[in-house]
Amino acid sequence: MRTISFVSAIALSVATAAIPAVAQQAPANPSAAAGVHTDLPRVAHPSHYTISVTPDAKNLTFSGTSSVDLEVTEATPFLTLHALDLKISSATLTPAGGAAMPITITMDPASQTAKFTAAQPLAPGKYRLDTVYTGVINTQANGLFALDYPDKVTGKETRGLFTQFEAPDARRFAPMFDEPIYKATFDLSAVVPSTQMAVSNMPVAKEEDLGKGLKRVTFGTSQKMSSYLLFFGVGDWERLSKEAAPGVQAGIVSPKGSGEQGRFALNELAPLIPFYAEYFGQPYPLPKIDNIAAPGQSQFFSAMENWGAILTFERILLDDPAITSAAARQNIVTTQAHEVAHQWFGNLVTMAWWEDLWLNEGFASWMETKATAHFHPDWFPLLNRVDGREQAMNLDGFKTTHPIVQEIKTVDETNQAFDAITYQKGEAVISMLEAYAGESVWRDGLRNYMRDHKFGNTRSKDLWQAVEKAGAPGLTSIATDFTTKPGIPLVKVTGLTCKKGVSTVSLQQGEFSIDRKDEVAAKPTMWKVPLLVSAGGEPVRTILEGGKGTVTVKGCGPVVINSGQLGYYRSLYTPAMLAKLTAAMPTLQPVDQTGLIQDNMELSTRGYQPLAPAFDLLAAVPGNANPIVTGTAFGEYVGAWRTLEKEPAAQAKLLTRVSGTFKPRLMSLGFEPKAGESLPNADLRATLISGFGTMGDPDVVAEARRRFTALSANPKAMDGPLKTTWLNIVARNATKADWDAIRTMAAASTSAVERQYLYTLLGRPSDAALAKAARDLALTDAPGKTTSAAMIVASAGLHADETYDFALANRARIEALVDAQSRVTFIASLANSSTDPAMIAKLQTFKASVPAEASRPVDRVIGGLTERAKARPLFVKGLTDWLAAKKK
Incomplete structure (x- = not known):
């Protein structure tokens, strides 16, 4: 699964060929899975499901029948399966070779289970459980759900059905053993309208x-898999396809009228199959890989790795020349790379329980970067790992963090596990471990792991053992440290000498924290930290353990103690060393430039060093730097400008400095895309325009206004990859007439992606009255069931307090607009940009209204607001002092 919010994504602006049978590796019997958590009695496990459903899309209900072949492994008075929002009207249990016997059904909504009790206790053996039931079709992405969207040709409202089962929602589709360790094969059939296309995991x-206009579609038997990977969808769709590998067809399924919009994604999808098959040493075991474009959006996820039938929201899959930005095109590539990696890491080999979710998500995040670097090295994707590291550290530095491998027992805890610790910290730690083991040893270990555990379930230790055996002694202890201990190592340089061309660096380990500085200074957590240290030449590999160490490295150049930025730790230099790095900044490798910028800005902001040295380092980035580095540096300035919101004179001075460095780069790139330019340059243009628009640069704001005015004569005047960038500037500065014009455009659009984006823009104005109008509009049917939540999020950007109060005042209606997994997180996050001290008390009141196991998102926002209130005045003073000390 890929998690990315709709607002963030925009701002970044059926085969039948057979393949050779693959020998299936039998997983361990679930009844013997000692130490693996379960919500179910470990007395039975499934081997095969036969499920038939008949959806009633108009009335948002469905009926179903299910047969589960299972084995009872110890005597039991009853069977327990997961079931949620299902009405089971009848059930029978049939022993192998025996007669069906009636059973009583007891539903328990609190535990999301159904108990099936026979007249006599069940002896060990094989049985078949048959059920007849009905269920609901949701309007958010839980279980079987509906998405309404405008037909791309006629504009008529159209409805498609899709499923989303991760983590605990397959139980909304049929009674199931709905935990990852209970793998089984699936036969699925559905009664659907004759004119529509139905899609599942298999052809x-x-x-x-x-x-009567109906047909029954029966799909091929699936491979052995966990229940959360089952998929079903039906709608007015079309499909583009091509061969991905011998016997494997790749397809993009999209709403009718999409035409060639899926071609870019298809051409990127197909080569991933042989690439991953070779890397992992295991062939893709299904005859097809579809990626289904779903109109709409979710506040919980952007794409899901259902085996052979990936679900991706249309905004991150189809390439529409009228609105798709350079960043969105890159996101198409990276999201597909992520989800296809899951076909091996997650689907073929699956974590035993959700505590090891990172075995899915961290590895898919790491592999998406590796695959993108293979196919698009000119995009500099490896630099983005630094951004991922920072996202993780922004959570990991608080006391509300958790280890990568965390204890998970409830549904709410499972849902909260899909965060930057699981994804981005997971990727960062894997990158560090790969660097420690070496690329070939690491790959050999992964291949052995796949070979030994295919079609089965694993825990983290299984992977470490495989890599160690491949030739990486000591890796398990390092990996265990970084996956079971929360927090961030702090590596401090305590001394440096250079004699005869050799630098000797003295190091001390501590712990970086945002809200526990005194506590961790007195008693820091200790890790075995793999280091890559360089002094202008080849980096030296070493391990820092026991709190202190010394490393010698050739060269007397500026020392980088996280060379290549492959380590998951903060690097604190002496003032003299940081000054030397500042002087050398233009000549450093781009990955070290961006890593040093972000590392030192955080160290300064959190009080580990003064602010001036960090801004000196930032100012040393030349205006002609690598486009990714330029974007990072520029983003830091934009964030600083926002922090000076109550200091208009300082804001103006900062804008003058930023313009002097980066405005020439924008003018060189121009306001119009250029034929043949690189994607990073195209994306940088959008980044610079957006940032200068935010800071009120008169040239950029005037250009946005000019382009918007042109729409009155030509509705397509703004079409192109910068459309969302320019419109966002207009929306931020919108008048009532502008707001009304955007609303009219949204209602008239026949593009689901454009329509949801335009409605979302209505929440962006700095004008409080217009933002309120957007919030009120979000509670109507006009925007669509999955767009309203994004409008409310947009409103919170500049009006956090009003938006949070609005959400609490309309809590039941707001929660209906959000996936069940996201409701607590959604409401709490609306307060993220608040500067009102009273907000913390409001959040504490809200926290009291949610289950204790669901409260971590609230605590995170409270912690962030508390620390920001302390840090903001110091940051503002440090920045204004730095500006005052600089010449114009």
């Missing part, structure tokens, strides 16, 4: 005309 095996 269609048979279609039967039932008359």
